Amino acid sequence: MLDKTGNSSFIFNTIVKEVAINQELKVLIKPESIALSKEPVQNISLRNQVEGIMKDVFLKDGLAFCVVDVGENIIVEVTEASQKSMCLEKGQRVYCLFKSASLKIY
Numbered sequence: 427m428l429d430k431t432g433n434s435s436f437i438f439n440t441i442v443k444e445v446a447i448n449q450e451l452k453v454l455i456k457p458e459s460i461a462l463s464k465e466p467v468q469n470i471s472l473r474n475q476v477e478g479i480m481k482d483v484f485l486k487d488g489l490a491f492c493v494v495d496v497g498e499n500i501i502v503e504v505t506e507a508s509q510k511s512m513c514l515e516k517g518q519r520v521y522c523l524f525k526s527a528s529l530k531i532y
Contacts, residue, residue, distance in 0.1 A: 452532040457491065457503035459528035463521045464512065472523040480518045483509060490514070494522055 466475055478496035485491075490509035492502045502522060504514070514520065 454530040454532070455500070455524060455528050457501045459524055460500070460502045461523040462492065462494075462502055462504060462508075462512070462514065463523060464518070466521055467523060470523070472525055474524050474526060476522045478520055478522055480514060480516050480520055482516055483514060485509075492520075494520060496522060 461472065463475075466477075476496045478494040478500070480492055481495050481499060482493040483490055484493075485506055488506050490504050490506050492504065492509070492514060494500050494502055500522065508514075
């Protein structure tokens with residue numbers, strides 16, 4: 427939300443952080459803290475849903491590491507079984523779902 431001075435603010439774990447327009451932030455979220463869906467999900471407690479395109483998938487030890495372009499590349503960790511049952515592959519549109527409490531902002 428923008429205030430009258432042109433600054434933006436957001437709530438993170440009940441702490442309000444003031445952010446100036448064009449201020450660079452670093453946001454960290456663990457790959458295992460993100461869920462994937464092929465379409466937006468209604469009536470769910472995970473309110474953060476970011477649309478992206480699957481860029482690549484790497485399989486290792488029963489896990490699938492999905493590289494998703496949401497404006498920046500993020501890595502999402504799902505089980506290989508989930509990757510196969512959802513037919514997640516390169517070029518598909520997906521939605522990354524996560525709780526704001528999963529974010530670390532620097």
